Amino acid sequence: MPPTFDFDFKFQQGFQGRYTFPTGLFINGEFVDSVDKETIDVVNPATGAVIATVSAGNEKDVDIAVQAATKAYKSSWGLKVSGLERGKLLFKLADLIERDVEEISCIEVLNVGKPYLATRHRETIGASNYIRYFAGLAGKLHGKTVEIDESIMAYTRYEPLGVVGAIIPWNFPLFLLVWKLAPALAAGNAIIIKPSEITPLTTLRLCKLFNEAGFPPGVVNVITGTGQAAGAAITKHMGIAKVSFTGSTAAGRHVMSSASSSNLKSVSLELGGKSPSLVFDDADLEQAVRWTAAGIFTNAGQMCYGGSRIYVQEGIYDKFLESFLAFVQKSKVGDPWDSSTTYGPQVSQAQMDRVLDYIDIGKKEGAVLARGGFRVGDLGYYIEPTVFTEVKQDMRIMKEEIFGPVVALAKFKNEEDVLEMANGTMYGLAAAVFTKDVTRAIKMSNELEAGTVWVNMTLRLQPSMPFGGYKESGIGHDLGEEALRSYYNLKSVHINLGGRL
Numbered sequence: 001m002p003p004t005f006d007f008d009f010k011f012q013q014g015f016q017g018r019y020t021f022p023t024g025l026f027i028n029g030e031f032v033d034s035v036d037k038e039t040i041d042v043v044n045p046a047t048g049a050v051i052a053t054v055s056a057g058n059e060k061d062v063d064i065a066v067q068a069a070t071k072a073y074k075s076s077w078g079l080k081v082s083g084l085e086r087g088k089l090l091f092k093l094a095d096l097i098e099r100d101v102e103e104i105s106c107i108e109v110l111n112v113g114k115p116y117l118a119t120r121h122r123e124t125i126g127a128s129n130y131i132r133y134f135a136g137l138a139g140k141l142h143g144k145t146v147e148i149d150e151s152i153m154a155y156t157r158y159e160p161l162g163v164v165g166a167i168i169p170w171n172f173p174l175f176l177l178v179w180k181l182a183p184a185l186a187a188g189n190a191i192i193i194k195p196s197e198i199t200p201l202t203t204l205r206l207c208k209l210f211n212e213a214g215f216p217p218g219v220v221n222v223i224t225g226t227g228q229a230a231g232a233a234i235t236k237h238m239g240i241a242k243v244s245f246t247g248s249t250a251a252g253r254h255v256m257s258s259a260s261s262s263n264l265k266s267v268s269l270e271l272g273g274k275s276p277s278l279v280f281d282d283a284d285l286e287q288a289v290r291w292t293a294a295g296i297f298t299n300a301g302q303m304c305y306g307g308s309r310i311y312v313q314e315g316i317y318d319k320f321l322e323s324f325l326a327f328v329q330k331s332k333v334g335d336p337w338d339s340s341t342t343y344g345p346q347v348s349q350a351q352m353d354r355v356l357d358y359i360d361i362g363k364k365e366g367a368v369l370a371r372g373g374f375r376v377g378d379l380g381y382y383i384e385p386t387v388f389t390e391v392k393q394d395m396r397i398m399k400e401e402i403f404g405p406v407v408a409l410a411k412f413k414n415e416e417d418v419l420e421m422a423n424g425t426m427y428g429l430a431a432a433v434f435t436k437d438v439t440r441a442i443k444m445s446n447e448l449e450a451g452t453v454w455v456n457m458t459l460r461l462q463p464s465m466p467f468g469g470y471k472e473s474g475i476g477h478d479l480g481e482e483a484l485r486s487y488y489n490l491k492s493v494h495i496n497l498g499g500r501l
């Protein structure tokens, strides 16, 4: 029998009852044990308590899932089902997620430690809307006829890849799942999903909705387990045509090398970042403070596109720093269920230790610790929002991804000076510019080496806007038509209209 999540809950919001659902592997529309019957414990980061046990799959399980997915793809999915029908199933899935919004949000809060209200409104409802975007696009990406001459007719045609893999990290488990699931299914692929071993619960909770929405068994499969076993098995499986991965640059390198040494499957990699925010003298100071603070501390700083470097022009540096510290002072780190909480815990003991190590490194390197820098309480994995100033370009806290509530501030003189600093890392995921001068905003946006640039804001993403990285922040895109396109093969057809050899 596969394990089960069984949780009696009574939350401050007034919900109480019992959530129960299987936590085995989801293959061919059913929950099953892993072949080797191994399991992993899942922890609530707000308390450190074990809240569930899930199956841990490996290459044997991935192989079974790929067989089921291939069969489903060939017999009852892919181009056998019209885009309109695929879209209808995705719309249904989005509606079911909204129907179960409380339960799904509560499970995400329990597993990831995110504040409840933001999780409900931004992530669960947000996930439904991202699915709807791709549901609407299903079947709408067309090939074209190409003029050659009267003897030849030629056209291109988009065809699904077949079976694809999705490897999901722990920082936005539900959100990042739908970023990959929705375009993959809209294009007509079957999918094998591997959630993070730390945060598998919302993905597992969604499985009964995949069935209820009407996806044929085998079209969506979930293999929980470690990156080393289940993740690596997906990247090297010969029956998987593409892997879409989000996670660290280090793991991304493994994914790419494994894809290249197996069947040369296509990969899309959304990796780390060290995103700069540039605040010019003419910026709206109050707005710049709010957006840059949210840009780094939201989700307890665990964001690939987090604005972890803030460069402030000399003329407003002192005022900015004073307002920034005062603003952050008003935030509250604590219980995710408390509606006054701004930031919850780090996702795991390992992640908390890693962030605290970086804080030590920053102090030893000689950066000035302007606030924070410590663990909050001794239950759960909370860290106080931390601000370092006078951070030099060559310090590790200015160069390396910390992935926690730690920001590095530095001054700049002019546009050339700040561009050199902003572009001076191996990463290129996102950047933000704060200025009232539209010419400067456009010039800076053009010059910044980043896949996403925000002007006078941070963090906001749209389902219709592609999201991907420059340099070592990744390859390919999630979201937008570009993401949908990446789940297809493009075929060129040449037809002889009577020409003889």
Ligand code: NDP
Binding pocket: 167, 168, 169, 170, 171, 194, 195, 196, 197, 198, 225, 226, 227, 228, 230, 231, 232, 235, 246, 247, 248, 249, 251, 252, 254, 255, 270, 271, 272, 273, 303, 304, 351, 354, 401, 402, 403
């Ligand atoms: P990883 O990159 O290791 O994990 C991301 C996902 O990849 C998880 O599902 C993981 O599995 C899986 N994975 C790990 N190794 C492999 C592999 N060899 N082959 C296939 N899949 C693999 O992130 P960590 O959890 O270790 O976090 C470490 C750091 O990574 C963070 O501090 C942060 O800097 C960065 N990170 C970046 C993210 C982003 O959004 N760009 C998201 C998360 C982390 P499992 O977890 O089950 O082992």
